Structures are given as C-alpha cells and as structure tokens.
Amino acid sequence: MTLTHVIYNNPDIPKALLQKVLQVSGPSTSQLYDENALDTLNSTHMIFLISPKCPPVAQEDDAFLNKITHILPNKKTAVLVLDSQNSLSISLLAKIRSLSRKNLLYSDIIDTSTASDEETAVKLLSMRRSLLDNQDMPVSLLNDWLKEMIGHHNTCTLCTGFGTNIRATPIEFTYHEEAFYFLSEGGEKFANLAVNPNVCIALYQEYSGFDKLEGIQVCGAAMFVDLFSEEYNTVITKRQLTPEQLKKLPVTLHMIKVLPHRFELLNSLFRKSGYEAKQVKELE
Amino acid sequence: MTLTHVIYNNPDIPKALLQKVLQVSGPSTSQLYDENALDTLNSTHMIFLISPKCPPVAQEDDAFLNKITHILPNKKTAVLVLDSQNSLSISLLAKIRSLSRKNLLYSDIIDTSTASDEETAVKLLSMRRSLLDNQDMPVSLLNDWLKEMIGHHNTCTLCTGFGTNIRATPIEFTYHEEAFYFLSEGGEKFANLAVNPNVCIALYQEYSGFDKLEGIQVCGAAMFVDLFSEEYNTVITKRQLTPEQLKKLPVTLHMIKVLPHRFELLNSLFRKSGYEAKQVKELE
Structure with missing residues (x-):
C-alpha cells in the first residue's frame, strides 16, 4: 500500500502549497x-519540501540533512525547493541529490513568490x-490484464477539453489494434x-466494495x-455495420481514433497475485 | 429526431471549417x-454559412435571401458569416436577422483569415x-428523471483539466442537496x-441497444x-463513515464538492413519453 510522507523543515511554508x-x-x-519525527515513518515514498527559515540557519539545514542521510538511499524520494533565491536551499538540494543516488526520482524548484x-x-x-x-507486474501479464479489462466494457467516458473548457462524453467504443x-x-x-487532441478515457465498474475495484484510465x-x-x-x-448502411443515413457518422500513450490500471485482484493494485503502462 | 442542415452559399469556403x-x-x-436544394430539406435546424464569392455578386446574395425568406421564421436557425471584411455579408446577416425574428437563435462572424x-x-x-x-420536458418531470437516473449509479467519471492537460477519473460519489x-x-x-475548477461529470449505463441509451453529463x-x-x-x-474512523487513518481523505450548473440527460425512455431523448437543464 502506497503512503507518501511529506516532510517540511519550515513551519512558515505557504499552507496552500503544502x-x-x-x-x-x-x-x-x-x-x-x-x-524525533523521522524514526517513526512507515511510508513508502518521501517528499521533502525545503524552505530555509528566514533568516536562514545553515546549522539547522545540516542537522536536517544528517537526520535524513540514512533514509535517502532507501526510499523513493522527491525534493521540492521552495525558494530559488536562497543559496543554502540550492546547496541542500545538491547534497540530497548526491546522497540519494537512484532513489531521488524527482527534484525541482518552485519559487512560491513568482510561480x-x-x-x-x-x-x-x-x-x-x-x-x-x-x-511491478511483468509487462506480458499487464498486457493480458489490460486486454481482459477492456473486454469487460463496450462504453467509456471520453474526456476532451481545452483551456478551462472540459467535456465528459459517455460513448460506445471499439478497441482495435491497440487503438480506441x-x-x-x-x-x-x-x-x-x-483545438486540443489530448484526451483521457475512463472505463470502470460501478463501486461494489473496496476489494472489487476495477478501472482503467487512458x-x-x-x-x-x-x-x-x-x-x-x-x-x-467490427460493429456489424456496412459502408452501404452508413451511406444511406441522412447524417454523417464521424470516426474518432485515440492512440493511447499511457494506461493506468486499478484492479483489486492484482493484490491477490502479489502486485500493487495500481499499475502504469507507458507506451513509447 | 434532431437533424441540422448546414447550407453554404460558396463552394470555396474553407473545407476544414465546414x-x-x-x-x-x-x-x-x-x-x-x-x-433546388432548399425545397428538399427535412431538417429540424438550419445553419447558414455565408461567405460571398470573390468578387462578391450582390444579385446572388439577394437570390439566396429570397430563396430562404419563407424558411427563416419557421426553423430554428443559426448564421455564421465567414468574412467580416465584406459589407455584403454583413448586410446579408442583418437582413436574415430581421426576417428570422425569434427563430434566429445564434449569429456570429468568424473571420476565417484571422480567427x-x-x-x-x-x-x-x-x-x-x-x-x-x-x-421540451416539463421541469418537474425532468427533475424527477434526473434524481432517478443519478440514483442508478454510485460511480461516475470526474473530468478535470487545464490547458491541454485532461484527466478522467472513475470515482465513487455521494449526491447530496443537489451537489456531487x-x-x-x-x-x-x-x-x-x-488551476481550473470547471469540471464535467459523466454517469452512464453500458451500451445495450439503441433503445436503451441512458447517460448524464454534468x-x-x-x-x-x-x-x-x-x-x-x-x-x-451518508457513506456510513464516522469522523472518528477517518481521523484514525494514516492518510487524509480530501473532499471535493461539485456544484452543477448544467445537466444534459440522454434517455431513450423519454421518447416513449413523447419528449426528445436529449434534455438540457441549466441552473442559474
């Protein structure tokens, strides 16, 4: 079960950002x-929000770094520095980066005064x-599940939009050669x-219990x-229609094709095989 | 059954816009x-795309206007003028507006060279x-249907996004005092x-036949x-949870509320009562 622990070193960071x-x-x-905080963590992931106190206290940052040194190489970690103007923060991020090695999966600066x-x-x-x-599921097994789960449905929600304009359309689909x-x-x-060809598709079963979750986001x-x-x-x-039938209609039936580049699968059954209930498949 | 007839007077209008x-x-x-075209229309709605020929021929526009004069007050109509630089188009739009009276539901100019x-x-x-x-369904009946159709579901797709970023999330909902x-x-x-509080929610039944369509877009x-x-x-x-239970959880359960301002209902059963299968309810 995923649990992300967000650790911040300054009580004065913007609450809205936190x-x-x-x-x-x-x-x-x-x-x-x-x-005492860091000894009690049972999280799977860590996010450090680094914002030096004003005025900055170098010794505090060093104490913070010493405290997290043994955790950094062992937990999947992200670091957000909240003040690009402060050289202490930047040097702290550099030190964290060198200590975390492969487990620092993301680091960035958000300048809260200008972003x-x-x-x-x-x-x-x-x-x-x-x-x-x-x-964590083998790709071939994930592909089998994907095919099976898509096969449970003939209808999905197609989400489109641009700017602040969002649209959710329930619509029948045909899955053919890895496209919708x-x-x-x-x-x-x-x-x-x-305006915007980016779309998101959702397929799901109605909720019938926490142990029966099943959904796909594409x-x-x-x-x-x-x-x-x-x-x-x-x-x-494939829909049991013929061109001749459609040509006789008084209206045009437009065809939209969606080429997926990312699948997110949620299925409680994955856990029974020892995998996380959420799996992500990214295509090139 | 709705059918919109798009009539254009110039074979050279941009095909992409058409x-x-x-x-x-x-x-x-x-x-x-x-x-001969206009005598054969069995449409319920008309859209006129007006784009004068180059060079413009005033007589042709007048002939066009004479031809549609008897239709304008009788069919729900929209007019798009495709060239704001041409005074003939603008005067044609003015003439159409005066002839259509209440049935001209939309008119606008799209300058295809700059839009x-x-x-x-x-x-x-x-x-x-x-x-x-x-x-066309009475409001009180529409409200009854809305309540009943929402009651068929406990899960929906919540669509969010900003810019070109679109997200479709299958999620359980609680409908309480006209909010999700x-x-x-x-x-x-x-x-x-x-970034963007505008959302769209979709609820639907899987497709099981053209006479059993049921869906809501909010x-x-x-x-x-x-x-x-x-x-x-x-x-x-209402979800059979208590604050005490949630306070014991290691994570925070955030609550999102969506105040609807527009419902679009699709239900094949509406037709059996003599109404259109699609009904729209807008809130103040």
Missing part, C-alpha cells in the same frame, strides 16, 4: 520535521508521475478536439479517420 | 445552396448550445482543480470541503 503537494501526491500525510498556478500544477503532476508511477475508435454524429467534443491523442477509408470500413465492420 | 461546423452541430448534413482555433471552437460551442439545447461529493486520498485531479464548479467541517461530516455519515 495542501496541493499533499493532495496531488496522495495517499499522503504531512509532518513538520523535528528531531503561477499552472507552473506549480505542471511540476506537481510531473513529480507525482516520477515518484509514484508503478509497474468512436463513431459519433457530432457534438461539443469535436470543438474541443479541433491518456492518448485523438485524430479523425477519413469517412469510408479502409480503416473506417474495417472498424464499422 | 467540417468543424458539421461535427460540432451534428447529427448533421451539409449542402451547397442551389436553386484562432480556440476562438472558432468557442463560437461553435456557443452556437451548438444556442441552437440545439432542448428542454467525492472523497479522495489524492491524485492528479487535484493539480488540475488547483457541468459544474469544484471546490474543496474543509476536513471534518459540518458539511464534511454530514457527507461521510
């Missing part, structure tokens, strides 16, 4: 660093994926796709398939 | 205006809602919500509910 870090990196808990909400969000998203993406295909008479999603890029092209005709044939 | 108009306003079909993809998308989305939003509540240990959706604004506030405690109690 909250965002906690939310984005959850399941999580936070703790102000003190002498926009968007910049902060992009860094936190990147931190989450670097730190928490998991794939959708037939649609039209609608708002097409306006979104004309990130991908959408494109249109030419009407009555070979690919179009192949997909409609 | 395609977008068709897709966003679908179910739809398009037709280049000619002498960005975003500007065009925003106008097409606005046109679609102005022209095609439907609520979600409990979450954390994740990418929180990074999106920190547009709303997300906010966080303070941990262990009265509202928080009320909602977790």
Whole structure:
C-alpha cells in the first residue's frame, strides 16, 4: 500500500502549497520535521519540501540533512525547493541529490513568490508521475490484464477539453489494434478536439466494495479517420455495420481514433497475485 | 429526431471549417445552396454559412435571401458569416436577422483569415448550445428523471483539466442537496482543480441497444470541503463513515464538492413519453 510522507523543515511554508503537494501526491500525510519525527515513518515514498527559515540557519539545514542521510538511499524520494533565491536551499538540494543516488526520482524548484498556478500544477503532476508511477507486474501479464479489462466494457467516458473548457462524453467504443475508435454524429467534443487532441478515457465498474475495484484510465491523442477509408470500413465492420448502411443515413457518422500513450490500471485482484493494485503502462 | 442542415452559399469556403461546423452541430448534413436544394430539406435546424464569392455578386446574395425568406421564421436557425471584411455579408446577416425574428437563435462572424482555433471552437460551442439545447420536458418531470437516473449509479467519471492537460477519473460519489461529493486520498485531479475548477461529470449505463441509451453529463464548479467541517461530516455519515474512523487513518481523505450548473440527460425512455431523448437543464 502506497503512503507518501511529506516532510517540511519550515513551519512558515505557504499552507496552500503544502495542501496541493499533499493532495496531488496522495495517499499522503504531512509532518513538520523535528528531531524525533523521522524514526517513526512507515511510508513508502518521501517528499521533502525545503524552505530555509528566514533568516536562514545553515546549522539547522545540516542537522536536517544528517537526520535524513540514512533514509535517502532507501526510499523513493522527491525534493521540492521552495525558494530559488536562497543559496543554502540550492546547496541542500545538491547534497540530497548526491546522497540519494537512484532513489531521488524527482527534484525541482518552485519559487512560491513568482510561480503561477499552472507552473506549480505542471511540476506537481510531473513529480507525482516520477515518484509514484508503478509497474511491478511483468509487462506480458499487464498486457493480458489490460486486454481482459477492456473486454469487460463496450462504453467509456471520453474526456476532451481545452483551456478551462472540459467535456465528459459517455460513448460506445471499439478497441482495435491497440487503438480506441468512436463513431459519433457530432457534438461539443469535436470543438474541443479541433483545438486540443489530448484526451483521457475512463472505463470502470460501478463501486461494489473496496476489494472489487476495477478501472482503467487512458491518456492518448485523438485524430479523425477519413469517412469510408479502409480503416473506417474495417472498424464499422467490427460493429456489424456496412459502408452501404452508413451511406444511406441522412447524417454523417464521424470516426474518432485515440492512440493511447499511457494506461493506468486499478484492479483489486492484482493484490491477490502479489502486485500493487495500481499499475502504469507507458507506451513509447 | 434532431437533424441540422448546414447550407453554404460558396463552394470555396474553407473545407476544414465546414467540417468543424458539421461535427460540432451534428447529427448533421451539409449542402451547397442551389436553386433546388432548399425545397428538399427535412431538417429540424438550419445553419447558414455565408461567405460571398470573390468578387462578391450582390444579385446572388439577394437570390439566396429570397430563396430562404419563407424558411427563416419557421426553423430554428443559426448564421455564421465567414468574412467580416465584406459589407455584403454583413448586410446579408442583418437582413436574415430581421426576417428570422425569434427563430434566429445564434449569429456570429468568424473571420476565417484571422480567427484562432480556440476562438472558432468557442463560437461553435456557443452556437451548438444556442441552437440545439432542448428542454421540451416539463421541469418537474425532468427533475424527477434526473434524481432517478443519478440514483442508478454510485460511480461516475470526474473530468478535470487545464490547458491541454485532461484527466478522467472513475470515482465513487455521494449526491447530496443537489451537489456531487467525492472523497479522495489524492491524485492528479487535484493539480488540475488547483488551476481550473470547471469540471464535467459523466454517469452512464453500458451500451445495450439503441433503445436503451441512458447517460448524464454534468457541468459544474469544484471546490474543496474543509476536513471534518459540518458539511464534511454530514457527507461521510451518508457513506456510513464516522469522523472518528477517518481521523484514525494514516492518510487524509480530501473532499471535493461539485456544484452543477448544467445537466444534459440522454434517455431513450423519454421518447416513449413523447419528449426528445436529449434534455438540457441549466441552473442559474
């Protein structure tokens, strides 16, 4: 079970940022660093928020570093420095980097006095994926599960958007040669796709208990398939439709294709085989 | 059954824009205006794309106007003028506006030589809602259906995003006093919500036949509910949880509340009562 411990060394860090870090990196808990704190951790992942006190106290940072030295090479770790103007923070980050070796999976600077909400969000998203993406299941087994879980569904939610405009569309799909295909008479999603081809697809079972969770999230890029092209005709044939039938319709059935580049699978059954319930598969 | 007829008067209009108009306003079909075309229409809605020929021919526009004069007051109509530089187009739009009276539900200018993809998308989305939003079912009956259809589900897709970043999250919900509540240990959706509170929620049944379509799309604004506030405690109690239980957990369960401002309901059963299968409910 994943648990991220967010450790900060300065009680005066912006509370709103601490909250965002906690939310984005959850399941999580936070703790102000003190002498005894680090001995009691049962977390799987650590995020250090480093923000020197004002005025900075070099000895405190050294004491902090000494305290975490034995943990750094052993736990998957991320470090966020919250003040780029302070040379002590930067040198602290450099020391952490050299101590953590391969377990420091993400480090970055968020200058809380100048960073926009968007910049902060992009860094936190990147931190989450670097730190928490998991794939301890063998790829071939993961692929089998993916195929089986997709096969449980014929309908998904296709999410599209641009700017602050978000759209969730329940829609039937055809999964063919590792792509999702959708037939649609039209609608708002097409306006979104004309601006932003990035989409996210969700497939899931209704909740029926914590031990029966099953869901897939797919990130991908959408494109249109030419009407009555070979690919179009192949997909409609899989739906028991013929080009002749569709040509007789008074309206056009547009085809959207989504090429996945990331799958996130959640399945309680994975645990029974000794794997984490959440698995991530990234495609090139 | 809705069918939008897209009529354009100039064979040289940008094909990409015609395609977008068709897709966003679908179910739809398009037709280049000619002498005989308008007598054969069985559409419920019309969109006129007006783009004068180069060089413009005033007589042709007048002929076009004469041809559509009898249709304008009778069908729900939108007009897009595709060239703001041409005074003939603008005067044609003014004439159409005066003839259509209440049935001209949307008119706008898209200058295809300067409009960005975003500007065009925003106008097409606005046109679609102005022209095609439907609520022919009495409000009290629609509210009953809404409550019943939401009651069929305990899980939905919560869609969040900002910029080109889109996220679809399957998540259990609690519907309480006309708001959706979600409990979450954390994740990418929180990074999106920190930038953009606009969300879309989808609830649906897996596809089991064209006569059994059922789905809801909800547009709303997300906010966080303070941990262990009265509202928080009320909602977790509805989930058979107690504050004491949650306080013992090693992690924080964040609560997201979504206040809906728009519902789109799709239900094949509406047709059996004589209403359109798609109904829209907008809140103040």
